[in-house]
Amino acid sequence: MKSEPDVFGIDDLRNAPDKTEHWDGVRNYQARNMMRDDMKVGDKVLFYHSNCKEPGIAGLAKVVREGYPDHTSWDPESKYYDPKSTPDNPRWFMVDIKFVRKFKRVITLVELKAHPLLEAMPLLRRGNRLSIMPVTQDQWNIVVGLT
């Protein structure tokens, strides 16, 4: 899962109440579908820092609540407001994730790209801007092994 550290980084997750936060504001159908349909409690998360000085994986989190409607989508005050989404017919979904640990150092995008066995990671595929992407267990093991 990608996040901009200037907006909400791994430290913000660690400092959140119960080290848990809801992943609101996702307004992309593919990412929504993954949160709504695929992600389960206990699923492990690589927490990626994007759009920053040192893009890369900063730590680990886990899913603690499965997909449920993103209430910011029907809040006119929210910058994520979508008039087509209502409590009765929600268009956007989110999950809750909880901090697991922060890596001692960021596993940089450069480093990930250089690893031959990570070539197939959606994160590293050219032009992929999805904020949520699947990771295989093998890929997970390699990434965690780089710390």
Added chain:
DNA sequence: GCCAACGTTGGC
């Protein structure tokens, strides 16, 4: 339903 225009993402 096509597709040009536009907005956003995000690395560099």
Added chain:
DNA sequence: GCCAACGTTGGC
């Protein structure tokens, strides 16, 4: 700040 890549919008 540039710009490639991609998703969305909306006219037709």
